[in-house]
Amino acid sequence: MTIDAVKHSINRIDKLFAEKQGDAKIMNLFITAGYPDPAETAELILGYEKNGADLIELGMPFSDPLADGPTIQYSSEVALKKGVTMDTIFGIIRKVREKSDIPIVLMGYINPVIHYGVENFFRDAAAAGADGLIMPDVPVEESSYLLKPASEKHGLPLIYLVAPNSTDERMQLVDRNSGGFVYCVSVTGVTGARQGEDIRQSVGRFIQRVKKNVTENPVLIGFGISSHEDAVEISKEVDGFIVGSALINNIREHEGKENWKEKHFDFVRSLKYGG
Amino acid sequence: MSDLNIIPQTRKTYDWPSQAGYYGKFGGKFVPEILIPALDELEKAYKEAWQDEVFQKTRMDHLHNYVGRVTPLTFAERLTEHYGKGKIYLKREDLCHTGAHKINNTIGQVLLAMRMGKKKIIAETGAGQHGVATATVCARFGLECIVYMGAEDIERQKLNVDRMRLLGAEVRSVTSGSQTLKDATNEAIRHWVTHVEDTFYIIGSAVGPHPYPQMVRDFQAIIGEETKTQLQDIEGRLPDYVIACVGGGSNAIGIFYPFINDEQVKLIGTEAAGLGAESDKTAATFAKGGTGVLHGSMSYLLQTDSGQVTLAHSISAGLDYPGVGPEHSHLFDTGRVQYVPVTDKEAMDAVKLTSNLEGIIPAIETGHAMAWLEKLMPKTKKDDLIVINFSGRGDKDMGTISDYFFS
Numbered sequence: 001m002t003i004d005a006v007k008h009s010i011n012r013i014d015k016l017f018a019e020k021q022g023d024a025k026i027m028n029l030f031i032t033a034g035y036p037d038p039a040e041t042a043e044l045i046l047g048y049e050k051n052g053a054d055l056i057e058l059g060m061p062f063s064d065p066l067a068d069g070p071t072i073q074y075s076s077e078v079a080l081k082k083g084v085t086m087d088t089i090f091g092i093i094r095k096v097r098e099k100s101d102i103p104i105v106l107m108g109y110i111n112p113v114i115h116y117g118v119e120n121f122f123r124d125a126a127a128a129g130a131d132g133l134i135m136p137d138v139p140v141e142e143s144s145y146l147l148k149p150a151s152e153k154h155g156l157p158l159i160y161l162v163a164p165n166s167t168d169e170r171m172q173l174v175d176r177n178s179g180g181f182v183y184c185v186s187v188t189g190v191t192g193a194r195q196g197e198d199i200r201q202s203v204g205r206f207i208q209r210v211k212k213n214v215t216e217n218p219v220l221i222g223f224g225i226s227s228h229e230d231a232v233e234i235s236k237e238v239d240g241f242i243v244g245s246a247l248i249n250n251i252r253e254h255e256g257k258e259n260w261k262e263k264h265f266d267f268v269r270s271l272k273y274g275g
Numbered sequence: 276m277s278d279l280n281i282i283p284q285t286r287k288t289y290d291w292p293s294q295a296g297y298y299g300k301f302g303g304k305f306v307p308e309i310l311i312p313a314l315d316e317l318e319k320a321y322k323e324a325w326q327d328e329v330f331q332k333t334r335m336d337h338l339h340n341y342v343g344r345v346t347p348l349t350f351a352e353r354l355t356e357h358y359g360k361g362k363i364y365l366k367r368e369d370l371c372h373t374g375a376h377k378i379n380n381t382i383g384q385v386l387l388a389m390r391m392g393k394k395k396i397i398a399e400t401g402a403g404q405h406g407v408a409t410a411t412v413c414a415r416f417g418l419e420c421i422v423y424m425g426a427e428d429i430e431r432q433k434l435n436v437d438r439m440r441l442l443g444a445e446v447r448s449v450t451s452g453s454q455t456l457k458d459a460t461n462e463a464i465r466h467w468v469t470h471v472e473d474t475f476y477i478i479g480s481a482v483g484p485h486p487y488p489q490m491v492r493d494f495q496a497i498i499g500e501e502t503k504t505q506l507q508d509i510e511g512r513l514p515d516y517v518i519a520c521v522g523g524g525s526n527a528i529g530i531f532y533p534f535i536n537d538e539q540v541k542l543i544g545t546e547a548a549g550l551g552a553e554s555d556k557t558a559a560t561f562a563k564g565g566t567g568v569l570h571g572s573m574s575y576l577l578q579t580d581s582g583q584v585t586l587a588h589s590i591s592a593g594l595d596y597p598g599v600g601p602e603h604s605h606l607f608d609t610g611r612v613q614y615v616p617v618t619d620k621e622a623m624d625a626v627k628l629t630s631n632l633e634g635i636i637p638a639i640e641t642g643h644a645m646a647w648l649e650k651l652m653p654k655t656k657k658d659d660l661i662v663i664n665f666s667g668r669g670d671k672d673m674g675t676i677s678d679y680f681f682s
Contacts, residue, residue: 064461110568111567115582137306142303162308
């Protein structure tokens with residue numbers, strides 16, 4: 001990999017937030033690599049970009065995804081049955097990179113990364129064109145010896161999470177150690193679409209604490225968002241929002257039917273722009 | 276893994292875990308951020324409780340007057356005769372209330388939960404033994420209890436499901452993934468993540484994120500402490516061998532731990548090899564697995580070439596788990612404990628032999644420890660003392676035993 005390529009990969013997320021206009025919200029969409037099929041993922045990502053996505057979170061499927069609800073568990077099982085490995089995932093990123101510079105953050109669990117080799121993983125992910133890594137089962141402490149050295153060496157920042165029960169000190173620790181953005185978990189729980197009212201009511205005071213303590217990085221909020229209305233309400237005080245389970249549910253609803261991708265992309269557009 | 280950065284592991288005496296919850300390079304807290312405050316709270320409460328005389332006195336009172344401790348150290352006279360040398364002793368955890376060592380831990384954790392003001396208890400269970408032990412203490416102390424159990428295990432262990440229900444627990448069927456213990460544990464963790472404010476998760480083995488492996492070990496260490504005193508009274512010395520079966524490893528760490536600094540005592544953990552440690556139908560984590568992270572800690576586990584966790588197989592439901600406690604992984608790497616594989620057949624033969632010669636029906640888990648005598652005894656000296664942790668009674672396994680021997 002050339003020096004230019006390294007520089008380029010470091011900057012995609014930072015560039016996105018630097019160029020963000022005023023109150024505009026960043027829409028980060030989560031898709032499980034290999035769901036509904038490994039051959040479709042790159043095309044879906046490119047379609048998301050055309051229909052309003054600013055950032056992609058690419059899920060690396062794992063057999064035991066303990067921070068995820070039933071929807072993402074399901075998509076992970078499908079992807080694993082279809083034989084998805086690290087090489088498949090890096091292949092998807094390379095394919096997207098032929099046509100697009102949309103920032104891609106990898107999200108997954110530590111065990112397959114350990115098995116692949118931590119150093120090799122960061123090297124190959126950076127070379128393929130990934131821009132960051134979210135590992136929900138590796139907090140800052142374990143990460144400091146396990147992931148951080150390789151992350152710094154290969155210029156692939158680590159993105160940590162804050163939750164409603166995180167203390168102020170904890171939020172500051174996460175902020176200091178994150179690169180790209182901080183992932184704000186809207187509710188105590190696992191991933192999954194929730195009823196709009198519940199999710200909107202609970203976040204107010206929490207967001208104020210996040211804003212006070214997370215000062216070095218942009219903040220994206222996720223968990224439970226399933227409509228434009230949710231997104232607008234919940235992300236009004238932060239830099240953007242993340243949608244995952246609702247997107248996968250929408251694929252499940254349409255997949256296999258005629259022109260299903262068009263209908264799916266309509267949904268994606270509606271998440272960003274309403275209607 | 277060659278490229279893992281390892282936390283420094285030079286120690287003069289055995290005082291693991293480290294401040295950060297590591298045993299050498301194993302252990303840690305590999306959990307979602309939401310659980311970090313809960314684990315910090317638990318760690319603090321546990322350390323305080325462990326130093327508190329009132330807590331310890333209460334715990335010992337329940338262990339004596341409810342669980343039925345001190346459990347006997349039985350001289351296995353006819354087994355000893357059968358092998359022709361040495362002296363075989365059985366530490367009788369099968370005589371604990373509910374029929375196995377599991378309750379030593381659930382008593383400790385439930386007292387801690389109450390001390391922390393948590394009124395809702397959750398647990399995971401495979402065969403149902405830990406679920407029953409948890410439901411039992413929840414009934415005793417009047418706490419709400421939810422037990423997660425794989426749908427397939429519910430089918431296989433109907434009697435234990437009904438025992439838990441009779442004790443007032445709600446048994447929740449887990450239909451995700453493999454529908455067994457591994458996925459029941461995932462689901463219990465997800466429940467905890469969602470209800471972390473008012474819920475205490477009682478983990479049943481020496482696994483999970485720090486401080487669980489330490490806590491479970493400390494609550495089970497009474498097995499080894501009693502053994503040490505009892506053998507001193509009877510024989511006036513330490514044993515030469517201590518043998519225990521290892522699934523997650525709670526009964527094994529419970530009897531090993533008080534002997535770890537006595538270097539002349541050889542410690543042997545028997546893991547379930549299923550149809551053979553080299554086959555695909557095995558639970559032999561050390562013989563076949565590699566380093567990885569499952570259910571909150573770094574340890575050994577069974578996995579595919581791409582790091583997906585695979586299903587374990589053992590005729591014994593209690594050993595049918597693809598991981599193992601982090602402290603065992605450390606003891607394996609340092610060589611302090613020798614871990615050996617025992618097949619389904621070897622274990623079942625030992626169940627029969629022990630029943631015939633001693634009039635005690637072991638749990639099939641315990642059969643895995645008894646089976647190692649076949650390999651060990653020919654190599655022992657005339658006066659060697661061998662202690663086996665007789666972790667549970669076999670009544671719960673009569674269905675499997677009937678199918679195996681009598682149908």
